[in-house]
Amino acid sequence: MAMPSIPQVRVGLVGAGFSAGLHADAYRRVHGVDVQIAWVAAARPERASALAAELGARPAADFRAVLDDRAVDVVDLCVPSHLHAALAVEAARAGKHVIVEKPLTGFFGPAATPRARMLGQALSSADAVIAACREARVRLCYAENWVYAPPVQKARRLLAASDGPILRMVGEESHSGTHAPVNKRWDTGGGGSLIGKGCHPLGAALYLKADEGQRRRGAPIRPVSVLAEVAQLGDIPAFRESHPRYLSTVEGADVEDWGSMLIAFDDGAVAQISASDAVLGGIRNQLAVYGAKAVALCNINPNDSVQAYAPDPTVFAAEYITEKIETKAGWSFAQPDEDWMTGYPQEIQDFAESVAIGREPLADGGLARDVVAVIYGAYLSAAEGRRVDLRPFLAR
Amino acid sequence: MAMPSIPQVRVGLVGAGFSAGLHADAYRRVHGVDVQIAWVAAARPERASALAAELGARPAADFRAVLDDRAVDVVDLCVPSHLHAALAVEAARAGKHVIVEKPLTGFFGPAATPRARMLGQALSSADAVIAACREARVRLCYAENWVYAPPVQKARRLLAASDGPILRMVGEESHSGTHAPVNKRWDTGGGGSLIGKGCHPLGAALYLKADEGQRRRGAPIRPVSVLAEVAQLGDIPAFRESHPRYLSTVEGADVEDWGSMLIAFDDGAVAQISASDAVLGGIRNQLAVYGAKAVALCNINPNDSVQAYAPDPTVFAAEYITEKIETKAGWSFAQPDEDWMTGYPQEIQDFAESVAIGREPLADGGLARDVVAVIYGAYLSAAEGRRVDLRPFLAR
Amino acid sequence: MAMPSIPQVRVGLVGAGFSAGLHADAYRRVHGVDVQIAWVAAARPERASALAAELGARPAADFRAVLDDRAVDVVDLCVPSHLHAALAVEAARAGKHVIVEKPLTGFFGPAATPRARMLGQALSSADAVIAACREARVRLCYAENWVYAPPVQKARRLLAASDGPILRMVGEESHSGTHAPVNKRWDTGGGGSLIGKGCHPLGAALYLKADEGQRRRGAPIRPVSVLAEVAQLGDIPAFRESHPRYLSTVEGADVEDWGSMLIAFDDGAVAQISASDAVLGGIRNQLAVYGAKAVALCNINPNDSVQAYAPDPTVFAAEYITEKIETKAGWSFAQPDEDWMTGYPQEIQDFAESVAIGREPLADGGLARDVVAVIYGAYLSAAEGRRVDLRPFLAR
Amino acid sequence: MAMPSIPQVRVGLVGAGFSAGLHADAYRRVHGVDVQIAWVAAARPERASALAAELGARPAADFRAVLDDRAVDVVDLCVPSHLHAALAVEAARAGKHVIVEKPLTGFFGPAATPRARMLGQALSSADAVIAACREARVRLCYAENWVYAPPVQKARRLLAASDGPILRMVGEESHSGTHAPVNKRWDTGGGGSLIGKGCHPLGAALYLKADEGQRRRGAPIRPVSVLAEVAQLGDIPAFRESHPRYLSTVEGADVEDWGSMLIAFDDGAVAQISASDAVLGGIRNQLAVYGAKAVALCNINPNDSVQAYAPDPTVFAAEYITEKIETKAGWSFAQPDEDWMTGYPQEIQDFAESVAIGREPLADGGLARDVVAVIYGAYLSAAEGRRVDLRPFLAR
Secondary structure, X not given: OOXXXXXXXXXXXXXXXXXXXXXXXXXXXOOOOEEEEEEEEOOOHHHHHHHHHHHOOEXXXXXXXXXXXXXXXXXXXXXXXXXXXXXXXXXXXXXXXXXXXOOOOOOOOOOOOOHHHHHHHHHHHHHHHHHHHHHHOOOEEEEOHHHOOHHHHHHHHHHHHHOOOEEEEEEEEEOOOOOOHHHHOHHHHOOOHHHHHHHHHHHHHHHHHHHHHHHHHOOOOXXXXXEEEXXXXXXXXXHHOOOOOOOOOOOOOOOOOEEEEEEEEOOOOEEEEEEEOOOOOOOEEEXXXXXXXXXXXXXXXXOOOEEEEEOOOOOOOOOOOOOOOOOOOEEEEOOOOHHHHHOHHHHHHHHHHXXXXXXXXXXXXXXXXXXXXXXXXXXHHHHHOEOEEOHHHOOO | OOOOOOOEEEEEEEOOOHHHHHHHXXXXXXXXXXXXXXXEEOOOHXXXXXXXXXXXXXXXXOHHHHHHOOOOOEEEEOOOHHHHHHHHHXXXXXXXXXXXXXXXXXXXXXXXXXXXXXXXXXHHHHHHHHHHHHHHOOOEEEEOHHHOOHHHHHHHHHHHHHOOOEEEEEEEEEOOOOOOHHHHOHHHHOOOHHHHHHHHHHHHHHHHHHHHHHHHXXXXXXXXXXXXXXXXXXXXXXXXXXXXXXXXXXXXXXXXXXXXXXXXEOOOOEEXXXXXXXXXXXXXXXXXXXXXXXXXXXXXXXXXXXXXXXOOOOOOOOOOOXXXXXXXXXEEEOXXXXXXXXXXXXXXXXXXXXXXXXOOOOOEHHHHHHHHHHHHHHXXXXXXXXXXXXXXXXXX | OOOOOOOEEEEEEEOOOHHHHHHHHHHHOOOOOXXXXXXXXXXXXXXXXXXXXXXXXXXXXXXXXXXXXXXXXEEEEXXXXXXXXXXXXXXXXXXXXXXXXXXXXXXXXXXXXXXXXXXXXXXXXXXHHHHHHHXXXXXXXXXOHHHOOHHHHHHHHHHHHHOOOEEEEEEXXXXXXXXXXXXXXXXXXXXXXXXXXXXXXXXXXXXXHHHHHHHHHOOOOOEEEEEEEEEOHHHOXXXXXXXXXXXXXXXXXXXXXXXXXEEEEOOOXXXXXXXXXXXXXXXXXXXXXXXXXXXXXXEXXXXXXXXXXXXXXXXXXOOOOOOOOXXXXXXXXXXXXXXXXXXXXXXXXXXXXXXXXXXXXXXXXXXXXXXXXXXHHHHXXXXXOXXXXXXXXXXX | OOOOOOOEEEEEEEOOOHHHHHHHHHHHOOOOOEEEEEEEEXXXXXXXXXXXXXXXXEXXXXXXXXXXXXXXXXXXXXXXXXXXXXXXXXXXXXOOEEEEEOOOOXXXXXXXXXXXXXXXXXXXXXXXXXXXXXXXXXXXXXXXXXXOOHHHHHHHHHHHHHOOOEEEEEEEEEOOOOOOHHHHOHHHHOOOHHHHHHHHHHHHHXXXXXXXXXXXXXXXXXXXXXXXXXXXXXXXXXXXXXXXXOOOOOOOOOOOOEEEEEEEEOOXXXXXXXXXXXXXXXXXXXXXXXXXXXXXXXXXXXXXXXXXXXXXXXXXXXXXXXXXXXXXXXXXXXXXXXXXXXXXXXXXXXXXXXXXXXXXXXXXXXXXXXXXXXXXXXXXXXXXXXXXXXXXXXXX
């Protein structure tokens, strides 16, 4: 009895850092599609070679070598955010499907730039990517893993089953702050906590209301306004004077380390989305979904599937506990498989199928652009101390 | 060996409804002070008589009978919010100490009133109460039970021990909505979710930063601005069309059923305080306190001290589960002693000692006024879509 | 209007150690009864004087001075277990009501004594106390705080409301081990984990089935057999060789540091009760109650009413977290009021009312004796590797 | 660049019921091995045809058709327990690798059979399977999914990292009872709760100590004795008289609906393993692992990764919540991907790799036999009311 032949997908991985590693692990777990990482391209040749060797792929110092290989179906951009848009456009023009890490793009320049200008430039950049993909007839896969995180998908199914509207969502991603200098500055990070972390719960919230709209009226429910505050909590004098310091947000940063957005949707629903780099105790990835007929509380991290205890911080040695925990002593909420709970394998599975079969991924360019619009709208709101009407900035 | 004689306090309880019952239970649990409820006054004589009989007190249809009794030390106002200020002033002038349920006072009038005028009138009303108490040299006890809730006091002690500043607080009170018509209208409730529920987590948050300031610099840390949104989630068309309806917020309401406030403090710290009457699953009373050196998550309700399960909603019959749960079926977080966990006995203990010994209560008129300023500042912010500078409105 | 006069109770506190301190705190919180600690008697005069001074009581080096004071109503025995029975008998004969800390009594002698003889002697000792109290017509109050812990009482009410039988209970008290040498040896502690810790969940489980029986058929449901194992986990070679050691169970101990009992009741229900001195991470006080129509899971400790986090064990300084936690670093389940959640004030309130009003306390001599019978029955079971029929050993 | 060719595995699935469906789902998720289900054999031809059609496989009414197909590498036995041993032996003799669902085998006959004879026959049966596989040089894969459940594997890694011995384990699987008549009778189920559910936590506990022993001394740490009780909680008169009944354990059952085992290991460590068919509130799959230096609490189910609430049992319609929950109303701990959390895909992945690559699976025949020995040892213990020495019954 003949089985259907398994479709093949050849990937050019661009970048060899943290998120490239996460994606590589996820590609290994794809089933039903024969995915091979053909290339690893990275600016630093030794990193490209190292990861390529590990994955059985060819290393490339120049991104264009990947584009020139006709066997490559999809380019996966695991590079710093300020490089996303240009590389995505180039890849699309070379006829490759494109996977872009979050955020799709943004504004990268001086901190003193007026927020209205930031918003405009970020959206232009997003539009350029989307247009390039549309013209080249390639898929744009937006690597927002929260859309795929099992708790978020379960919440989606539960609320859909309840057949009542989502009235309110409360989401947060926070931890004790990045150590990567690129994420602490406007010119490389495109903002601080909101763009770096807030994009995750925001992406999930926008996805859930868009999905509800599709189901209820055949078109997504979209955000219409945002009111936001941001702050540099690391600048509080009592914090600056304290030691030891357990937060890494102060030195060299020109971006916010806390932001909170109050978002209204076109049907009257609301979302409260927060992000912070000034939270101790390990990463928090949480989304509460309050519907008219049901509630779903998503605890991506922490959750109590494994509770671990060590009387001393050295007891667990090199064994992983959870992202960004400051100590391994005491009780902790150890993740048995953090990648899985956070949605990485499911995301890459969707992208592989999307490319192989020729269908839209769940997280696409439209979602990616809305995230950019809301976050830069929030920066504008916080700077001017006023509600920002998002409707002029949203793509139809 | 002689023991110190126990001080006596005689109470005139005004009101015979829900909160009067809570207070009466709490008076019974006071220790170290001989507290007697001497009078129960209520507009409806039969309710006054019933509760008075239960408590061994004298009933009064007229509040002034209580004021005329020279044996009464303190008047406890458990009456609708719009009556607080006038009765408090009268009681103070009669030389009685005053206990006022939350909120201290507010604006009570047409929904269409400009929010700036609401803010002004609410603060004038608060000032009148405070001035009357000061002039009469009586205590003003602000019955904000969250200040006394064991988890909040534990958070205060933990953060104080850590010696680092509180950077951020996230608090919420929400449930599926009041059935009391007075709380659904501006003219009797003085607003909706924010004034009715938001006052609780807000009161706790303001208390914690004030306490930190006293400890750190000998003066409270105060709020400086608020940015807020409010909404009527019950007005979402898909909700209006849905049935059955599990939320009681729509009919007859002219107030918001959701509000969220982003508050900045004078030291740069922030608070995110939300309240909603559109949340299923039982009351949520939660406050997260993120410090520079420590975190404390307060789960007043729900918490897991008792998890109960019934396969059918009738199984637990009349046994109490928790406030505002829609069903007793399934798993629930049953409160073993909700009054205690919510701070009622501790609050009344403090007030009894305050009056007996002659010291300030933890929750006083200053805190009560700040709560009024922030909440009506939030209404102004939401109406005008802009950040409101609170400093002109705060008492020195 | 006259209030009923408050009844008076005068207490002679015997002992000045850990549990005396817990009781003293609880007496301060009694309401509705005028309780005064008249005496503090302790073998070491300086400890008696110190605690007496703190409580406004008279110190006594000799227990008999307390018995000679005719004003003393009740003697509260907070002394090591092996002294309970003799002092209780003497106090009863002097006409005093008696409060005895858990366990009521036991066998105190060489570890090599046959368990059957232990069982016999422990029950004779219990019977002597009960007979002395009965003859003197004084109350015997058994200070088993779990009977009064709010989660256990809530479970009782929930299961009673459900009107179905309790089918199964699973209870445990454990922590990382006592440092008190008296509790590590048969001759002073009367056993190890089972008698020192297991008495708590066992007391609660026996109470719940006795209460159900009273409700259902007018007589308690009683235990009929026990099957048990005990072990010295601290003797595992890999533990002995390991360092650092975080458990304090090995050196100088001749008692078990783990025990587990499988108990059958006369109606066919079962209980699984465990105790251990070899558990890291803070004290565990848990009881799960599975009924035919409902479930109640009691988390006395830990529970999530306050979750605290510190990146370093020194951050919380002297602030209390929870009993027996090895580190204050990491996440912990901080008890906002451990005494209250564990039932101490409620227990002392019941005893004060019992003595003042002349009614039986909830935790009485009958419960105390059943606990002794089951635990020494368990020791016999473990030693002989067989099920022990308890019926010959239970009082009618 | 050439990739290594993917190894192929062809599966003959025997059975078309619940566990066959779970396995089929898991085969679809295998990565890195090209697994195809070639045959579905089932006694009822229409069920074989239906599942085969769904999987793109060939249906067979006769198991021997599968054995005759030389392309088949492995036979996966998803049939009732009493058929396991005979089919496994036959498959092995046909040269096929064998996957057997838990339990490997048992005693299937009259309830009145002496437990010692049950133990002997069950072990003979297990030995026959193991010998057949050894002689045929095929793998015996024991489908104990708990060995693969992410929380259990995480606990293993955490305890290994801590480098201290596991002192004690407490495990349970329970729910409100099977509806399948075969599992309620000795002649088809081979016992009740212990063999049907207790095998899971027992398998995990034996695996963890065996793994520790291999690491510490190059040989597994094995169980040496068991003391156990069993009961028919459904026979409690108050339960029989109650209605409605939410437990399905009474009618037609001749097996226990509760059992608890106290197991000692050769290094002095202990395990407490319980199973019940008389627990409301959804399946409980829990294992606590207490080590000398660390603790890991595994909450396979329930855990709080998604908490869902519905005011009414119909709200969630057909959306799955969790295994064996009696109502979808109230709060529930909804499993976002129950198969994954319970270890099915990971188990099948391991078996596919084991067969493809030629290495032992994590869960092998040795573990399977130890589970049989301990459980039938427990039945013997409970029947005779005495500790059973397991050493004579364990394979070397």
